[in-house]
Amino acid sequence: xxxxxxxxxxxxxxxxxxxxxxxxxxxxxxxxxxxxxxxxxxxxxxxxxxxxxxxxxxxxxxxxxxxxxxxxxxxxxxxxxxxxxxxxxxxxxxxxxxxxxxxxxxxxxxxxxxxxxxxxxxxxxxxxxxxxxxxxxxxxxxxxxxxxxxxxxxxxxxxxxxxxxxxxxxxxxxxxxxxxxxxxxxxxxxxxxxxxxxxxxxxxxxxxxxxxxxxxxxxxxxxxxxxxxxxxxxxxxxxxxxxxxxxxxxxxxxxxxxxxxxxxxxxxxxxxxxxxxxxxx
Numbered sequence: 001x002x003x004x005x006x007x008x009x010x011x012x013x014x015x016x017x018x019x020x021x022x023x024x025x026x027x028x029x030x031x032x033x034x035x036x037x038x039x040x041x042x043x044x045x046x047x048x049x050x051x052x053x054x055x056x057x058x059x060x061x062x063x064x065x066x067x068x069x070x071x072x073x074x075x076x077x078x079x080x081x082x083x084x085x086x087x088x089x090x091x092x093x094x095x096x097x098x099x100x101x102x103x104x105x106x107x108x109x110x111x112x113x114x115x116x117x118x119x120x121x122x123x124x125x126x127x128x129x130x131x132x133x134x135x136x137x138x139x140x141x142x143x144x145x146x147x148x149x150x151x152x153x154x155x156x157x158x159x160x161x162x163x164x165x166x167x168x169x170x171x172x173x174x175x176x177x178x179x180x181x182x183x184x185x186x187x188x189x190x191x192x193x194x195x196x197x198x199x200x201x202x203x204x205x206x207x208x209x210x211x212x213x214x215x216x217x218x219x220x221x222x223x224x225x226x227x228x229x230x231x232x233x234x235x236x237x238x239x240x241x242x243x244x245x246x247x248x249x250x251x252x253x254x255x256x257x258x259x260x261x262x263x264x265x266x267x268x269x270x271x272x273x274x275x276x277x278x279x280x281x
Contacts, residue, residue: 001058001061004080006083008021010083015055015057018054021040021064037054040064043064044067098151098158101174105118105177107120111150112149113138113154114149122134124176191267194270196245197270197271197274198269199248199270201214206244209240209243216228218262225239231254232251233250
């Protein structure tokens with residue numbers, strides 16, 4: 001219940017207040033969302049002179065969830081996902097996030113964002129920006145007054161005003177941009193790292209030859225064990241040695257890869273598996 005605890009702890013106090021707990025219950029449509037604070041505390045053998053002011057630690061929260069049998073179903077997962085989107089929207093974008101947004105908006109890879117690219121972004125995420133609105137927005141970001149937006153200018157703007165609303169749509173737009181770039185750039189760093197993480201089924205930080213061959217079979221790459229060893233620059237006697245990320249990067253340089261729908265599906269399945277494992281832990 002660790003991820004759920006953080007999602008319910010709306011004010012990031014490190015504790016779940018009673019109003020936060022009951023708000024969570026109401027969001028799920030659960031009967032206990034209408035309970036009094038004292039009834040919730042009684043369920044886990046806690047007494048307070050002012051029950052409504054009580055705060056639950058992670059252990060107490062887990063005990064409460066166990067008592068009422070909270071299931072990690074679709075509604076709970078959506079509650080957690082909504083919390084993550086809210087936190088992402090409230091946090092200042094770091095350099096990696098700014099670079100990701102910039103590269104996705106810069107459709108022609110010119111190194112600048114221009115008016116038509118901004119209009120395309122607004123339409124893609126469904127927020128209804130008109131060309132006039134985009135022109136005004138571009139003017140606010142364009143500190144050099146040259147009619148286009150550089151990455152530093154975009155970074156300054158995002159750190160001042162953020163991206164508000166349409167969080168899921170923005171993430172979907174960024175994901176589509178990553179896929180587009182992966183198809184045109186087989187050495188896209190994000191995709192190479194994502195592929196490595198997905199192949200690393202046991203999360204050891206290295207991949208085994210068996211995991212690499214499983215990936216090949218799943219995406220239809222057709223790599224054989226001798227071909228993989230040759231691309232890795234290894235002798236047959238070294239087949240049991242784990243493969244580091246740096247070696248995997250060199251391997252991709254030799255064999256190519258990435259960009260296909262099968263590879264994307266494999267990466268997405270790996271990311272989903274990691275999320276489920278993290279929630280179970």
